[in-house]
Amino acid sequence: MRSAISKGLETVVFTEHYEYLSTGEPTGSFSDLGNVERIADEVMRLRNAYAGRIRIGFGLEIGQWQFAHDKVERLLCSFPFDFVIASYHKVDDVDLKLHDYRREDVEALVQKYLCGLLEISSGCDFDSLAHLDLIRRYAHMQGVDVHIETHEEAVREILSNIVRRGRLLEVNTSAYRQGLDEPFPSATILRWYRQEGGRLVSLGSDAHHTDDIAAGFERATILVESLGLEVVTDPMVKAHR
Numbered sequence: 107m108r109s110a111i112s113k114g115l116e117t118v119v120f121t122e123h124y125e126y127l128s129t130g131e132p133t134g135s136f137s138d139l140g141n142v143e144r145i146a147d148e149v150m151r152l153r154n155a156y157a158g159r160i161r162i163g164f165g166l167e168i169g170q171w172q173f174a175h176d177k178v179e180r181l182l183c184s185f186p187f188d189f190v191i192a193s194y195h196k197v198d199d200v201d202l203k204l205h206d207y208r209r210e211d212v213e214a215l216v217q218k219y220l221c222g223l224l225e226i227s228s229g230c231d232f233d234s235l236a237h238l239d240l241i242r243r244y245a246h247m248q249g250v251d252v253h254i255e256t257h258e259e260a261v262r263e264i265l266s267n268i269v270r271r272g273r274l275l276e277v278n279t280s281a282y283r284q285g286l287d288e289p290f291p292s293a294t295i296l297r298w299y300r301q302e303g304g305r306l307v308s309l310g311s312d313a314h315h316t317d318d319i320a321a322g323f324e325r326a327t328i329l330v331e332s333l334g335l336e337v338v339t340d341p342m343v344k345a346h347r
């Protein structure tokens with residue numbers, strides 16, 4: 107919390123992961139209800155400890171939501187979440203990190219990835235869609251350039267679903283730490299979002315360590331504003347969307 111306050115943040119939201127497989131079952135490694143409970147308790151404790159100094163949100167990042175609508179609905183009723191992110195980390199039940207981008211049919215992988223995001227963006231009740239072109243991160247780690255912009259129509263459809271349904275697009279700054287010049291999603295995709303009528307984005311640093319909290323936010327804000335978009339000051343307030 108001291109790191110967040112010293113960086114001038116007015117609001118910070120903790121979002122534990124919870125993910126599903128295509129069978130609708132939780133993944134195991136990234137679906138630990140015990141962790142969600144511990145974070146809920148910790149958020150309540152921190153809210154008391156830092157009252158008046160920073161707003162602290164309790165959130166969740168749900169992976170592969172499209173496979174488990176009923177289970178997610180029950181999960182969301184079980185905790186007082188302030189902010190829910192949707193993401194897509196596993197294609198064919200294999201983590202994006204574990205695909206072999208040099209050997210696999212990357213084009214087929216990208217198509218499946220976009221299909222999943224289309225389903226999520228059109229039918230899931232999230233607040234913000236996380237790191238839209240995340241596949242770029244893992245391909246890049248293996249020395250392969252993947253740009254989902256070659257599928258402009260599908261990407262625009264995902265963006266227009268977000269706009270039409272009054273959701274936020276996340277700008278994830280972890281890309282900068284991983285040696286990429288653009289956040290997730292890229293400037294081109296952010297420009298398309300604006301063209302599709304999008305106005306607001308939420309910032310996510312994907313911080314798993316205190317040093318990374320809000321890392322790259324200034325750089326991302328400059329980019330976002332140069333494209334005519336605006337960063338929401340408090341992503342938990344839904345009224346301005």
Ligand SMILES: [Zn+2]
Binds near residue numbers: 167193195236237
């Ligand atoms: Zn994620």
